[in-house]
Amino acid sequence: MRELIRIHEADDPRIAEFRSIRERDLTGRDSRFIAEGTVVLRMLIGAHCAGGDFAAEKLLLLENRVEGLAALLQELPGEVPVYVASQPVLDAIAGFHLHRGVLALGHRRRNPAPAQLIESLPAKALVVAAFGISNHDNVGAIFRNAAAFGADAVLLDETCCDPLYRKALRVSVGAVLAVPYFRAGSTAEILTTLAGAGFSIWGLSPAGAVEIREVPAADRMVLITGTEGEGLSPEVLARVNTARIAQAPGLDSLNAATATGIALYGMAMAQGRL
Template sequence: MTNVIRIEDADDPRIAEFVGVRERDLTRGEGRFIAEGTVVLRMLAAAHDRGDQFLAEKILLLENRVEGVSEILAQFPPEVPVYVASSDVLDRIAGFHLHRGVLALGRRVSARTSSELLAGLPQEALVVAAFGISNHDNIGSIFRNAAAFGADAVLLDDACCDPLYRKALRVSVGAVLAVPYVRAGSMTDILTALSAQEYAIWGLSPGGELEISQVPGHPRMALVTGTEGEGLPASVLSVLQTARIAQAPGLDSLNAATATGIALYTIARIQGRLKNA
């Protein structure tokens, strides 16, 4: 484990990236992000170790949390500095009471296209493509569900919000750092890349042709989802095979996270991907 560096002053330039962390969006521009809490820190350690997608830059801890996370800290190389501060100093840095007391600054180092990401996936694959998702909770949930059901990748068009945004990363329980993804290009770019790699593509829609459990299995499958409320645009639905989730009569009332979860669970079972099914 690296040496621990004590911070006495909230204005110390070495921890400047953590100042006012709730209000800032570090993701703009430089691809930096804040990881919060022990679970996400553990995911960042694993991602840093792989090294192809994310690197950890620095860690900032409440002084009395160091011992509790020492096993995770030991997974980072010594060049990642670990700063510690008292509760008072940490709250002044963060700008609010940070009861978890575990923060890290990470950076995304990958810039693949959808085609490049897809080309590196196994012969049998399941991916999620999401278009126009602007809600951080929903983006985070997509990643959490993708991880839960063993999806190989998430493809986001450039109209989606950044999954490294603090709230999205937290809602994902760190899955954004674990499930390979690309956020680039248009819906058309992503659908074209999927077709070129011979994916069976299914758009999720309340008016879908097949109930999701009737979708035929295929070695490479892609589930496509749009925004809660609006759903996928008609122009996209018209060119895709579509699947619905059976519900009680009345208004369509699943939230986006639950709908994606049910679809991924069902398709992963159809593909025989879940070992304890």
């Protein structure tokens, strides 16, 4: 049976990384992050056990969640400590009422360079690239869309927010831990690398030249999405093919994540992935 370590005080140094997580997220600190909820924990443990890019360092659970997680905890390597606490202690640690009662501290074991990740993609590949996405919900939803439609990677420029932020991870339902990605470099650098790797590059715009259902299939395709407000810049649109999503009269834009999901579905269908 799995050994559980009881935490009685919120200031116990063994769980210091979980303290006040709403104000003190671990994103950006040596590639460490906080995973919250059963679904994200399952993805983290799966990546850990498969030798993937992510690993679990420790878990902190509400005492009455342990029984329901017993099977999942058996998959976790024995060297990863599992701490348990009562609801009052857990809430004092987190700094708010943590009704899910499931937290994990993880870290990214490998962080491939942009050129390295693009070079590793298969001959027939579908990629999502996002530039300037600052909303954590949108970043998480873009990863969820990418996983749902079988994308091979997500490419984020250096101005995008970190997908390992706790809320982005939660919105992605753990897809951030499953879909290969990088967050680095400028928009121009990423586009140049993709073009050099033979990708057909399509940028979303309300004024796109082609309706998304008419985008021709290619072995290597990339869909690019711009900022929530202004979208892709004129300079970017001038470098790529452009596509639009047909909408009712009087509207000309969609939420960045919603538009990405619709367009990605169309491109996945064109490639015969679905």
